Amino acid sequence: MSQYVDWSFAKTTGGRLAPAGPDVSADEAVEIVEQIRALAAQAVEPVAHTSRLRAPGEAPAPVVVDRPTWINVNADSMAAMLDPVVDKMALRQKRPPGPIAQAIGGKVTGAEAGGLFAFLSTKVLGQYDLAPGGTPSLLLVAPNLVATERELGVDPRDFRFWVCLHEETHRVQFTAVPWLREHVIAEAQSLATELVPDPDSLGERLQQIVQEIPRAFSGEGAGIADVFATPAQRERLAEITAVMSLLEGHADVVMDDVGPVHVPSVEEIRRKFDVRRKGAGSVDKILRRLLGLEAKMRQYKDGAAFVRSVQETVGVDGFNAIWSSPETLPRAREITDPQTWVRRIHG
Structure with a gap:
């Protein structure tokens, strides 16, 4: 796999590029970590209830x-x-790259991945890591919790607990x-495999990406994944996005x-955080558009509206029928039309 991405180099690069966190003393850092850990434990019962x-x-x-640990x-x-x-990319290659090309190519893509991880490492407050093949x-x-609470000017304890409630819900969902x-x-793996373009169409797809970049500046552009996707793949992407909208909402x-x-x-x-989700600077907004992160921001709004509407109609227990099987998850069109899901599942 290192002939495509040198993940060790990605970790090293990401760790070096990631900005230092907010200024806190060693004693403050210990207190902050202990409080976050305690608040995460306190979030378990109210989320379960x-x-x-x-x-x-x-x-x-x-x-x-x-x-750096988040990046790793x-x-x-x-x-x-x-x-x-x-594996699919390797099978499509007509001629495998030589040792020098492998080393250089892996380092280049590793550096690019590391740069992306460095950018994202400053944005994520919490995450349920699915850890394919490992332990989630x-x-x-x-540092991001502290930086954000200072940026928003909100009560640190309240903000940290509020975030813990959100992330504990994700832990409950997946366990x-x-x-x-x-x-x-x-x-996700199936769709990612399908999105890999054939060698013959790679040049055309790259040209499409170049054309997308100026559109991102105007706010009209799509994410990179949308550029690579065929109409059929966009439909599958919409279905996966519906599930992610459900989880975040x-x-x-x-x-x-x-x-x-x-x-x-x-x-x-909530009021201040919703403003933050829109992205502050123009560069930040452009990167969000190119990476498809603005679509993720919409997931919170669409998903929350879906959950509220369903719970108002059939209650929490009726909503929880959604976790019965993959077939009961919302479809793409149902996220914005919750009553369609209610009629399909509850009649």
Whole structure:
């Protein structure tokens, strides 16, 4: 696999490029990590009560990490996720690259991946790492929590607990629903494999990407994945996006439902955080568009509206029928028309 991406070099590059976190003393850092860890544990019961889902006892506990550790974990997961994609690329090659080309190519793509990880490592507050082929875990990125709460000017304890509620919901989703993790991994790997262009069409696809870049500046461009996708693949991508919208929206609904009792300043946090999600600077917005991250921002809004509408119609227990099997997950058109899902599942 190193002939395509040198993941060790990606980790090293990402770690070097990732900006240092906010200024805190050694004692403050210890206190912050201990509090985040304690708040993550406190989030378990209110999330279980509100969602009516409970993580099994053997589910791994949340882990508080820094930016370099987040990069290392995600590089390993990305490598495992892309294994079948790389296998497909290798089979399509008419002539395998020589040793020198492998070394250079792997380093170049590793550096590019490292740069991307460095950028994302400053954005992610928490993440449930699916860890294909490994042990999944919930990551809480301490420097990003501190940087964001300072940027927003909100109560640190309330903000940290609010984020823990969101991320604990993801831990519950993927551990209380036994089939969900493997389903999401399989769907993502399958689509990624399909998105790899044939060698004969690679030049045309690259030209399309170049044409997309100016459109990103105007806000009209699509993400890179959309450029590579055929119409049929875009439909599959829309179905996967619907599932991700469900997961993110459900986590947002749970965190806000728990919030009024456990997070006194939840309304202020939500208002300020929604503004932050839009992206502050023009460069940041352009990168979000090119990487498809703006579509992810829409997932929270569409998914939360879907969850609210379904729960208002059939209650939390009726909504939880969604976790029965892959067939009960929402389809792309149902995310924006929740009652269609209700009629399909509940009649």
